[in-house]
Amino acid sequence: MAIITVVGAGVMGTALTFPATDNGQTVRLVGTHLDRHIIESIRADGTHPKLERQIPDTVTAYFHDEVGKAIAGADVILIGVNSQGVGWVTEAIAPHLEPGQIIHMVTKGLESLDGESISILPDVLRANLPEHVRDRVHYSAIGGPSIAGELAARRPTSVVFVSREEEIVERLREMFLTDYYTIFTSTDMIGVELCVALKNPYAFAVGLAQGVLEAAEAHQPDEAGAGMYNYAAAIFAQGLAETAYLVGMMGGGMETVFSLPGAGDLYVTTQGGRNSRFGRLIGMGLSYSDAVEEMPGETVEGVDAIIAIGPAINTMIEQGKIDANALPLLRRLYTLLTKHEEVGFDFDRFFSQLPFNPPLYKQSE
Amino acid sequence: MAIITVVGAGVMGTALTFPATDNGQTVRLVGTHLDRHIIESIRADGTHPKLERQIPDTVTAYFHDEVGKAIAGADVILIGVNSQGVGWVTEAIAPHLEPGQIIHMVTKGLESLDGESISILPDVLRANLPEHVRDRVHYSAIGGPSIAGELAARRPTSVVFVSREEEIVERLREMFLTDYYTIFTSTDMIGVELCVALKNPYAFAVGLAQGVLEAAEAHQPDEAGAGMYNYAAAIFAQGLAETAYLVGMMGGGMETVFSLPGAGDLYVTTQGGRNSRFGRLIGMGLSYSDAVEEMPGETVEGVDAIIAIGPAINTMIEQGKIDANALPLLRRLYTLLTKHEEVGFDFDRFFSQLPFNPPLYKQSE
DSSP, X not given: OOEEEEEOOSHHHHHTHHHHHHTTOXXXXXXXXXXXXXXXXXXXXXXXXXXXXXXXXXXXXXXXXXXXXXXXXXXXXXXXXOGGGHHHHHHHHGGGOOTXXXXXXXXXXXXXXXXXXXXXXXXXXXXXXXXXXXXXXXXXXEESOOOHHHHHTTOOEEEEEEOSSHHHHHHHHHHHOOSSEEEEEEOOHHHHHHHHHHHHHHHHXXXXXXXXXXXXXXXSOOTTOOOOOHHHHHHHHHHHHHHHHHXXXXXXXXXXXXXXXXXXXXXXXXXXXXXXXXXXXXXXXOOHHHHHHHSTTOOOHHHHHHHHHHHHHHHHHHTXXXXXXXXHHHHHHHHHHHTTOOOHHHHHTTXXXXXXXXXXXXXXX | OOEEEEEOOSHHHHHTHHHHHHTTOEEEEEOOTTOHHHHHHHHXXXXXXXXXXXXXXXXXXXXXXXXXXXXXXXXEEEEOSOGGGHHHHHHHHGGGOOTTOEEEEOOOOEEOSSSSSOEEXXXXXXXXXXXXXXXXXXEEEEESOOOHHXXXXXXXEEEEEEOSSHHHHHHHHHXXXXXXXXXXXXXXXXXXXXXXXXXXXXXXXXXXXXXXXXXXHHHSOOTTOOOOOHHHHHHHHHHHHHHHHHHHHTTOOHHHHTSIIIIIHHHHHHHHOHHHHHHHHHHTTOOHHHHHHHSTTOOOHHHHHHHHHHHHHHHHHHTTSSOTTSOHHHHHHHHHHHTTOOOHHHHHTTGGGSOSSOOOOOTTO
């Protein structure tokens, strides 16, 4: 039996306590300073207010200032905060880390540490740990389509565990595997982490396309009641193709793009995720602030990721490291979000404005 | 100005008359023997009964026995029949083909000509043309997300035109391009044709997953109202990964899989297509025949494709040409459709029954 400490009591971190406890592990759940009401609720009657259900009764809940106690002796520290909490969590766990512990990240995001390259979150976290600690722990992460509420409902969910160390993901797989939680493994850390982070901006874009067309339809309905999926599907494909370009450029594998971490996670996020819902609101014509108000208490990580890596992408294009025509959608989203442009007709004609045949990544290149 | 003869007056063939006429081409539309009522309706008042709208008034409509007249002098013969009509259309056009004509296929499907390999439809059509004709015409095809009703509504649609001859797709692109119909080009005929044909069975599978879970939900609703997208997304990813495996094995390019023909077309088919709707009905527990009755007059091409290539896949596995573990979903669908198994719980646990880490195609292999 292993000890798994989940740091971050949001929906995703908490949902992972279900397969872990069902598999027989000892699970500790630590709230951040923003999760106090969640930990209080769990201590009171076992209910997670946002998941709207009882969490497994063997889970022990900790407040953020008890993080040291919660980490002591743990085999795995599962990082379940959102991308904005990575700085906090790094500082919070650093003094308490023990040699051999596995830092297993479900947090999704990208950053640029130097303004001219893109870093995946496990590498960002590692870089921010004190030197005497960072090489004494292991790093791993989770990718693939996994809406938290469905996992907590024990609905069939398939994911990929990834680490540069194969034996680490094998150990983790044994700890979390259940009949409803299928775990494949990978050592393509770059590929998986790029895919899971990029699905947020691209799902936002798919929602945007859907919203733009819904607004047009509301204005002038089609005589034959035609739907509006072709455009959203083309944006979906462009998003996956741009993901493949970045994955290939950074040394990841195409097989990560066309399987669970890439295609699967992008798909699920367009179906039920907050990034595509937020995109849809913006596409329908809501201002950024009105759209934020429509989704109280929800973090739209896709927006953060675009803003975090946009300048580095531009620098890499100037330096000739990225083909200027390879990422038109990501760059369009960056302009849209930072210049607060209206979407409307312009985005509607996204593809017809592209240079003919935007380059696709080919492994032979 | 070019002459484009569309053979097959179903929704897709007819929808393509919109960008062709908007681009200024002369367009002839030939019904099959099953399309007599459509041609009569178009001749009477210009309305296509299934598209439920007026088609461009410069389009000339022909009955099936006028196919020779309609093909005479045409630059392009656009094959718009469904996959069951390929045999008929080959016989119908063969006596009338003129050297230099381009056979442009939007029909999607796969066949096995010899029981131990998979053939894409343009190659099947070519093989069935008389020897003195087959090398005097050109072959091309269309892939990518394109629901016919949306194209006919002139909603933004992005596709890929493909031919082994680059100059042929360039010519075709010039003929069809409009501001709402964006055309990328490719010479990966194998990749595109495998992708567009395989999206049907895999969209059927995504619908199946959704239906199985909806039926379970109807029986026992989740206390917190959790959705059911994780499983469908995992099936989506498995479908794309198996597509990549077959594309790679047959010499196509991965960039076709992660862009419009693969990811884009599979996505749109799961959102609005008949294959996923049919799958959903079967997944919810309807018998095959009841599901067929629920969708009168609609062809579910995904089912045909699975049945057409299933035996060849099994032979190729026996011959060691395909890894026995590489296509678990396609093989499961074949068993399900040919043995008329109930779907239910068994399909619900598809992933947990798989061998650990089913092989993914890697370009380096």
